[in-house]
């Protein structure tokens with residue numbers, strides 16, 4: 001109990017969060033009704049039952065269905081504000097949040113509607129309690145590179161609101177090399193670079209994300225444990241991995257949390273961090289991820305502190321912004 005309180009009070013940093021993954025089931029149902037979007041779930045219990053995933057794709061089907069109920073600027077404002085209030089509650093001093101505009105485009109929702117809502121919520125949270133937030137423009141890898149390049153161009157009026165680009169969605173059959181032009185265009189625009197790799201995809205996707213896309217950090221990356229030479233490279237170069245323990249259990253990337261490699265990787269000297277990925281779907285926000293590591297793996301205080309410190313260190317904050325926070 002005391003340990004739990006101590007973890008809850010520890011200053012934390014979230015580097016891997018899909019904003020659509022913070023859409024709570026009750027809010028999802030409310031918005032579906034308000035916006036007259038037909039969905040095959042009638043109750044919160046229904047949605048919770050649908051959260052028994054067998055792999056990444058089985059989750060993505062529900063995740064994109066959930067995101068399809070968001071339509072208006074106010075919907076995006078409330079989605080962001082609900083998550084930022086959770087940051088305040090959980091002592092998440094800084095959050096780097098993935099925004100995926102390609103998800104809403106099929107429903108006629110424009111980038112301006114999405115961004116006006118998100119930016120208004122972030123401005124309010126910054127003003128009301130000093131919340132620190134950076135946004136990552138995250139592309140969907142099951143769509144084409146041309147579609148991603150179109151969005152990158154369309155996002156130029158919002159350039160100052162994004163610190164980086166990312167790459168998410170179905171990893172199998174969509175290797176990093178398919179997005180080389182996107183990453184080189186983003187680099188030209190002085191955007192920082194990250195990508196999902198090595199969640200369901202093989203270790204070569206991690207090395208390709210580094211070598212072909214030039215990313216600075218890797219989202220997930222846990223399948224690096226299968227390749228000793230890659231682990232050594234990640235350790236040597238201190239490439240941050242944004243690891244998501246509860247997500248990995250729910251998507252069957254690991255069988256149980258007891259078998260999760262995060263603390264072994266930390267002890268081996270890799271720059272691993274703790275993150276929640278899609279907290280509304282995976283059973284917990286950042287505090288729940290940290291407390292689960294304590295109960296399942298016996299994470300010690302100094303390990304929790306090291307993980308949290310890695311988070312701030314691996315963030316895309318500039319040195320001055322970082323100093324202001326800590």
Ligand code: HPA
Pocket residue numbers: 018021056063168169170171196199247277278
């Ligand atoms: N992997 C890939 N894409 C995603 C995820 C994830 O864990 N969560 C939301 N989009």
Ligand code: ZN
Pocket residue numbers: 016018168196219277
């Ligand atoms: Zn993710």
